[in-house]
Amino acid sequence: MTTQSSPRSQVMELLVAYHQNPSVSRRNQLVRLNAGLVRKIAHQVSHQCAEPYEDLEQIGHLGLIRAIERFNPSQGCAFSSFAVPYIRGEMLHFLRDRGNTVKIPRRWQDLQKEGQKVREALMKDLGRQPQDAEVATELGVSVNEWREIKLAGKNRSLLSLDATVSQQVDSTVTLGDMLPDAHYQTLQLLEEDRQQLQRALSQLEDKTRAAIELVYFSDLSRKEVAERIEVSPMTVTRRIQRGIQQMVAYLQPQELQTDP
Incomplete structure (x- = not known):
């Protein structure tokens, strides 16, 4: 009676075979077996940007293929951990090349401009900073939608890596200091x-x-x-x-x- 190989052992055996004798058929089989990893990362990234999930998934498969081609089974590491930086990196390169990763609907852009005028007018009338509810009422939208519009505007603005995150006694912590070193993490x-x-x-x-x-x-x-x-x-x-x-x-x- 033959013993069925588990999915992970099947992946490892295919990776070894591909490393020794690369072929398109083996590579495509490895892509199919690891498609779930691409879907998982695409879901995570899609919640952090406005790009369609399907586009991210497609781009992620390019990263998976790069990982398959560069993976060396003799290094003694799990393929999933090796592939994650390639898959995620390909998606992030795609987002970077697309420019602004946060796409604001035209209606929200118009409301954002109108909201700025309303805020300035209310400040003159009230002699203070207007509350979100007051601005939303003037615009004819809900408070929640106005807050989402403001947040979208802030997220669209690019931040400098030199922007101060916190002030310590003897030093300043910048946004760049808080970003993880991807190479070190890998x-x-x-x-x-x-x-x-x-x-x-x-x-x-x-x-x-x-x-x-x-x-x-x-x-x-x-x-x-x-x-x-x-x-x-x-x-x-x-x-x-x-x-x-x-x-x-x-x-x-x-x-x-x-x-x-």
Whole structure:
């Protein structure tokens, strides 16, 4: 009776095969198997901008293909963690190239201009800053809609990375200081994944661990591995399949889920 491979072990086996012998069919199969990861990130990014989800998903697949082409299975990291910066980065490049990522409807733009005139007129009449409810009444819109219009206007304005976020006793914290270092985060994720994989490998039987390390990390053929650990090539294949499934079971609670 043949043993069905889990989705993650199937992805790893395909990645190894693609790394050794790239082909369009293998790449497309890997794209289909990891499409859920693209959908997940596209949903997250779509809530932070006005671009259609479908456009972000399409762009995200380009990042996924880049990740597949550059992933090296011998580095000992999870593909999902490796692919996330490529997928998200492709979407952010797309948004940056599109210019303003916050698109304000024409009606809101008109109300925003009219609202500024209303605020100035009310300030003269009232001798104070008008409340949102007073401006909304003059414009004939709800308070919530007027607040959304103001917020959209603020979000559309570009911020300088030198803008002060907070003032400390002996220093100033700028917006640039608060932004994460994407390269450092990627390296940190890779190191965390490497440690998790090493822990998972340590749980395996000695010959199973040796078979996986020699095939995936030392790039030996299964026939060469069989001679080294003194078993048949078929046994090597079975040990690798069983070992990968055991590692996936060990890592599953810690792995990034790819389902949206």
